[in-house]
Amino acid sequence: MIISVASGKGGTGKTTVAVNLALSLKNIQFIDCDVEEPNAHIFLKPRIAGEKKANIPVPEVDEAKCTYCGKCREVCAYHAIAVLPGSDGKKGSVLIFPHLCHGCGACSLLCPQGAIKEVNKEIGAIEIGEKGNMQFIHGRLNIGEAMSPPLIRQVKEYINSTRIVIIDAPPGTSCPVITAVKESDFCMLVTEPTPFGLNDLILAVEVLRKLQIPFGVVINRSDIGDGKVEDYCANEHIPVLMKIPFSREIAVSYSEGVPIVEKDASYQDKFINLYLNICGIKNEANSRH
Amino acid sequence: MKQIAVISGKGGTGKTVVTGSFAALAKNKVMVDCDVDAADLHLLLHPEVKERHEFRSGQTAVIDKKLCKKCGKCASVCRFGAIKSDYTIERFSCEGCALCSHICPRGAIRMEENVAGEWFVSDTQYGPFVHAKLGIAEENSGKLVAKIRQIAKELAQKQNLEYVIIDGPPGIGCPVIASLSGVDCALVVTEPTLSGLHDAKRVMEVVTYFNIPIKLVVNKYDLNPLMTGKIEEFCRSLNVPVIGKIAFDKTVVKALVEGTTVIEYAECAASNEVKKIWEDLQ
Secondary structure, three states: EEEEEEEOOOOOOOHHHHHHHHHHHHOOOEEEOOOOOOOOOHHOOOEEEEEEEEEEEEEEEEEOOOOOOOOOHOOOOOOOEEEEOEOOOOOOEEEEOOOHHHOHHHHHHHOOOOEEEEEEEEEEEEEEEEEOOOEEEEEEEEOOOOOOOOHHHHHHOOOOOOOOOEEEEEOOHHHHHHHOOOOOOOOOEEEEHHHHHHHHHHHHHHEEEEEEOOOOEEEEEEOOOOOOHHHHHOOOOEEEEEEEOOOHHHHHHHOOOOOOHHHHHHHHHHHHHHHHHHHHHHHHHHHHH | OEEEEOOOOOOOOOOOHHHHHHHHHHOOOEEEEOOOOOOOHHHOOOOEEEEEEEEEEEEEEEOOOOOOOOOOOHHHHOOOOOOOOOOEEOOOOOOOOHHHHHHHHOOOOOEEEEEEEEEEEEEOEEEEEEEEEEEOOOOOOOHHHHHHHHHHHHHHHOOOOEEEEEEEOOOOOOOHHHHHOOOOOOEEEEEOOOOHHHHHHHHHHHHHHHHOOOEEEEHHHHOOHHHHHHHHHHHHHHOOEEEEEEEEOOOHHHHHHOOHHHHHHHHOOHHHHHHHHHHHOO
């Protein structure tokens, strides 16, 4: 089963929920897909066994074959190629902007001269490790790199669905989140009971409904704020899977990179219940189909 | 005119609370919410929308069932796994590269322009406000950010405004880079946690990469004074000034629940510190 943990708003406790759930269960594969700001390793402190560079293919032009016809510029949907035709006996030139390239391969495949080959451009790295018998994988986007989805896709290639896979997703509602949560069997949305939390929860719910992924809500710092998140969930028939009240002690141990279950063992049962809750909802949904 | 972007790396550190307070403190400015896929600043500024525009960007492939012979050519070249086995398009996977439409021997695939969101120019009691809503599950948030920043800048020039104040998104990727390009100062809001420090370091590297001056604020600094010290030490090593430390204060959440800025809600330790921060930024 693949369980992803997402939220519209950042800083609501995605990583806290993902990490503590992972530490409370067995046979876990933990995948941190927040490649812009991966944090789960701070809490899990895995032993990293290997690193693999993550690349995307970008075009390289063989100027000896190129006739500066402009076909590549024409087919590139991302404006990542500019072609300056030659004139007065002077050679033309082709400019490539790798930061705009999505690596679709259109230019190289459609070049009439076969003058474009693809070369690797590094966009980040994937680290693979373990914590006890938990498998741990995360991606790390290089600084200055704009596009995280290709790296997220490469991280997700490591999914081993014979385990319970927990995916820590990035915040927001756009392409990085979609890429991270797609193909999940269940998604937990972590929120806080404030107007910001509610506003962004509603957006995240719309995303999951569009993707047709079953989901439920975890309310973090549940006693600070107001009751509108719970009212919303009740009206929309969204299950509230767990509530974590604010505690200064939890906040302080979070700040030091200590998971809740290591500070307060009673939370382990609560996270096991969270998992059972999810299984219950999944089973109910399956039996309806 | 001075452009200031408030960013954080990690989400939920208090960017919008700080930016919203600036709206109440700064005069002669335009506010911009660049967190276009989870915008929250409008919940504090209560905008009255004056202009509403469609944001068209990117395209999606559409297969004409009548022309398609299911030869499989499109699926064999698509690198985004967007062509399903029944020869329809998985909309959320299609990145609009159009390679399939070029390669299809029967011309059965056309590209349709996406309406990827909306952007607004609004009035608020704090002055003009430019904001946007990215369509659910849409992409190109960076382009939408660039669009509303350009509109805000033009508005500031036309009305002779002193500041463009930008509420940025979390992360370090495309919308963050679009929020930062060409600003005069990046204000990094972080929290005294290992995650906050880790993420602030990464986003500060991005800011430095684009040669933009940085200032930093530690929010909820008293939750872990030791970690606050580590953040200050790190900033000293980079010559980044720490221009404020905001105490953890439940008044901030109360103001939020009331839908107002902490500046207007109550005189408290947090509001006084934010006033000091704004003075420093001027």
